[in-house]
Amino acid sequence: MSALIEFQNAQLGYGWRSIILHDVNLTINRGDFLGIVGPNGSGKTTLLKTLLALLKPVSGTVRFGDGPPLRYGYVPQRDTVDTLFPIPVEEIVLMGRYKRVGLIKRPAKADREIALRSMEQVGIGHLARASYRDLSGGQKQRALIARALATEPDVLVLDEPTNGMDLVSEHALIELASTLHEKNRLTVILVSHLLANVANCAQRIAIIANGALDVGPREELLTTEHLSRLYAMEVKVMDIDGRCAIITGSKHP
């Protein structure tokens, strides 16, 4: 399996005086589904920025494949996208094609077909002409995922995709991420502050706690003993009808 992104003894942060994550060792292989979990303010954004090559490590190395630069299908947090712009969904999805279209040129018919296919893949083909700002939270998130798919990415990166969603929409979105991973054999990185969000879809999980990254296969990491030790509190991991459920108890004295 070829490594798409590889961190080796990397210190991540904003200069030597503000290192957020220490000694990060992480390999993301082609076809992986990695879940990154950590509480707010733990350094998820720092790790994400480094993953997206927007931030250089303070020390150590981060390698991005051996071939041409990686193509990211990045789905930002929905709240960071301005809804004031009067842009139809189709045009937003087409933005994913802009780099391929090139400067000065307009998107061609083939680009519009790819955009439409991406919208259909996430179930919003019928909303192509709707204004982005008129969509529901779940539909907006799907539009942003469609834009990410339109880039024909090497890696699909979803940043807190279920923030502010109801239970049904949240479930549907996690299912969509799993389907995209399985059917399209996409490498998926899902960032969330909720462990439950990634517990049933990611093959590997990276938990950020106390300035360090704990990475491993889901089966190894999601155990009652491991999570109780990591969070210094009582955490129970249960299997309910083949799905992983995580319940927290009292804090360890």
Add this chain to the structure above:
Amino acid sequence: MNQAFSLLHQGFVQDALKAALLVAVLSSFLGVFVVLKRIVFVGAALAEVSALGAALAFFPPVAGFLLPLAARFGATTPEAYEHSVPIVMAFLFMLLAVAFFSQQGLGRHLPREAIIGGAFAGASGLTALVLSTNASGSEHAADALNGNILGVLPLDITLLAIAGAVVAVVQILFFKEFVLVSFDPEVARTLGYRSSRWELLWYLTLGVMIAISIHVAGTVLVFAYLVLPPVTALMISRRMSMVLLLSVLFGAIATFAGVLISVSPANLPMSPTIVACSVAILLLAWAAKSVAGLRKA
């Protein structure tokens, strides 16, 4: 009104109309981005900083230094100096302001709007102060604030047309990049765009337009064009292309109506009349939208 229409055939009124229409079309187009990017006061601050640059051209110690320099470039008469050096100074100050405002780190430690407000207030105060040191300061101050469209020269119109053409070409060529970087700068970066450079280029086109326009139309009218027609258009349409088209159209209609009323027997000052017409169009659009909303309900 017949008298107003007959005055429209006069050369100086036609020149005023041409100049105001050029400023209206450019500002109303860029204003859509200004409103959507939520940087309305950057537009105002850029106009004030540019006006400060223009005012400094009349500040005796600075003028004493610039006069021989301007003469070397052919501006040997006071009229030539007054119609060239303030524009160059406005342009230079605009460049400094653009470099400052387009910094993405701006506002990390202080609220961004506080910094913009500070620049606006500082530039306005300093402009008034600088102009007060000049014998004809109050006249220049009035021109800087309200513009002197009726006193526009053919050279001003040519300059406006050239600057307008450059701004329009840049905006048309890189329209999709400007939309992407304005709408979602973070995703633009992950796609390989250097968002900060695109932002700088966009701010430059805005700055060039403002620096050239305030010489003709004054800060108040330029600011009004940047805000009122785009807001009216955004209220009516939900498609970017239509918003841009309507904004330009509303800017042009307000200009035409404002010039016509201004030269009618009412004899009103031109820039404020155009602003009033823009407000009237905004109120009409708002009323029409409210009525349409009530009918739907």
